[in-house]
Amino acid sequence: MDSLNPESQILIAPPETSSPRVWKFWGTAFWGFVVFAAMFVGQLAVVAWFLLQQSGPINRDTFGEAVTAVVSNGVTISLSVITGLPAVAVALWVAIRIKRASFADYLALRAFSWADLGIGVVALFVLVMGWDALSRATGREVEPGFMGDVLKTARADGALGLLVVAFCVAAPITEEFFARGFLYRGWSESFLRVPGAIVLSSLIWTGLHLQYNWYFLGEVFSIGVLLGYIRYRSKSTWLTIILHGLNNLGAVVQTIILTSS
Numbered sequence: 001m002d003s004l005n006p007e008s009q010i011l012i013a014p015p016e017t018s019s020p021r022v023w024k025f026w027g028t029a030f031w032g033f034v035v036f037a038a039m040f041v042g043q044l045a046v047v048a049w050f051l052l053q054q055s056g057p058i059n060r061d062t063f064g065e066a067v068t069a070v071v072s073n074g075v076t077i078s079l080s081v082i083t084g085l086p087a088v089a090v091a092l093w094v095a096i097r098i099k100r101a102s103f104a105d106y107l108a109l110r111a112f113s114w115a116d117l118g119i120g121v122v123a124l125f126v127l128v129m130g131w132d133a134l135s136r137a138t139g140r141e142v143e144p145g146f147m148g149d150v151l152k153t154a155r156a157d158g159a160l161g162l163l164v165v166a167f168c169v170a171a172p173i174t175e176e177f178f179a180r181g182f183l184y185r186g187w188s189e190s191f192l193r194v195p196g197a198i199v200l201s202s203l204i205w206t207g208l209h210l211q212y213n214w215y216f217l218g219e220v221f222s223i224g225v226l227l228g229y230i231r232y233r234s235k236s237t238w239l240t241i242i243l244h245g246l247n248n249l250g251a252v253v254q255t256i257i258l259t260s261s
Contacts, residue, residue, distance in 0.1 A: 021099040022106070028186025031095040032204070035088055035178055042087030043080035050076045072146075074154025078166035085174045092182055107181035112236035120230045120243045127226055128247065131219045146211050147255045167252055172244035179205040179224070180231040180240045188232075198228030223247060 023031055050070045070076050096106045104110070154163040179201045187197035202224030209220050227240045 021101040022189050023095065023099065023186040025187060025190035025192065028183060028190070031091075031186075032178070032183050034095065035091040035182065038087040038091035039084045039174065039178070043084045046080040046083050047071060047076060072149050072153065073157075074150045074152070074163050075157050075159045077150050078154060078159060078162045081166040081174070082170045085170045088174050088178055092177060095182070106185060107177055108185065108231070108235055108237040109181075110236050110238070112234040112239040116230065116234040116236070116239060117242070119233075120226075120239060121246065123226055123230075124223070124243050124247055127222060128219075128250065131222070135215070140215060147251065148259050151252070151255050151259055164249070164252060168245045168249045172241045172248060175205060175208065176227075176237055176241045176244055180227055181237045184228060184231055194232050198225055198232065202228055 047070055050073070092107070093103055096103050099106070151160070151163065154160050183201040183204060184197050187200055188194045190197075192200060202221055205224045206217055206221045209217060212220070227243060230243065231237060231240050
């Protein structure tokens, strides 16, 4: 019956404590840029490899068309997202190692309660449904867009499972390690404090999704703020990873339904 007790812990870990071995505002900003660059290089390497596999010569006139074909391919996007994870993990490990801090402690890879999990799931569901309702109320029908194109090509190549792993496992871990793990940790212990860290890390996280339209970016930002609050409340990045993964899984399922109709 312990699982019915909202105070019971899924994992057991000590509460998060402030540590002098934490990058503050500018240190976090600098290493955040380094981590982002590592993620970009890791993902770009996959795109470049697939680009080189294109049949026929690629010149100035055909380069743009070739790039578009590669970056809209489900297999390419999935593998690039997956390769971004080890690149980010290594860059974060270096930044945290310099401070002689524990990787797990710095990124808050710690316990969370069933109560926080329930609050997070319900809050995320209400927020996403609210955005969908607002979209329809303003005559902006939910469309698959970029994700629809990626999913169609992944399905055609028999790589739907790979896409699910990339978007629902690799992407949440990568982005949460970066935003709610590293950026939030350093900035929350700077002059920004918790509110500023939540807002700024959410803005940076939103900037990772510029392939979408402005309306969806508003939704992404609001989800980022919610995840930031959950990170603050639970002191656990594992929880925000799970919530992020559930949100992405819902988006994939919705896209499958929209592209199948």
